[in-house]
Amino acid sequence: MKEMKTFRLLSLMEKFKEQCKTYGWRTSDSDDWIAVGDEYHKFLVTRSIHPSSFKAITANRKCVVRNGLLYRVVDAAYTAWLFSEKPPEKLAQIIFETPEFSKHIALYDLNPLLGGYRICIRVNYTDSLVFREFENFLRRECRVRFKRHPLLKRASKDLAAAVT
Template structure:
């Protein structure tokens, strides 16, 4: 297994690969346009459940076009690329909300930073970009992504 770069550099490398495939990749944000849809990557070391919910339920995202102009786009899919193990509450949210699972993927790369090649993913989106991202991780960094949705043991309400 190669040493995996921090998540921001990892996405920067993947965006270069996307451009080689003919997909549009934003110069300023971690967003790819492919198959007539926008696919957004959110990189974080740690994410709190309230933040996760608020961002995951919003599908409008500003894209910077130049130094002074932005435009809002309707994002079809969002992937959270996490450097630290996510809170169990995030998985409870996803387990209870099938619609959210269709649009939101989570990649827990915390084990990769501990030199373990097996990482957890939760991807039920059908996003062609996220499928390509998984291939990128598998072939470039020898990561084995296991699709797993831990079942909630207790119901928690997050406000």
């Protein structure tokens, strides 16, 4: 069942990437990134992750780009974490406590959608055009409504002030 949720999420990503091509955005056939101009928007699909691993990967901000048989590493301007299972509460706290992360990192708890519900939790204070379009895609295609993470609801004013 857990593998099926991840597979459904990967299928949604493929459909979204096809839509992105219609905007003239570059997408990867084998990896989950979308390039708009010189900015790479990376999507990481996972069931769960330990907070220390999340912090290390988030701080790195690297993205592997494959061109034919050649690989190169670029800096990802933005990273979205797509969770097929409910992510640990600590992840939102890490973003909240690290304003630099909040400018570049988005979290999407899509577990409810994959379970047949239409309300999903998001943490997205980035200005990523691709992530906004991803949210619009989910609203249109899956009729998803987003709610802010409960931890961030209480402190959203402080976070918004720290980001600007």
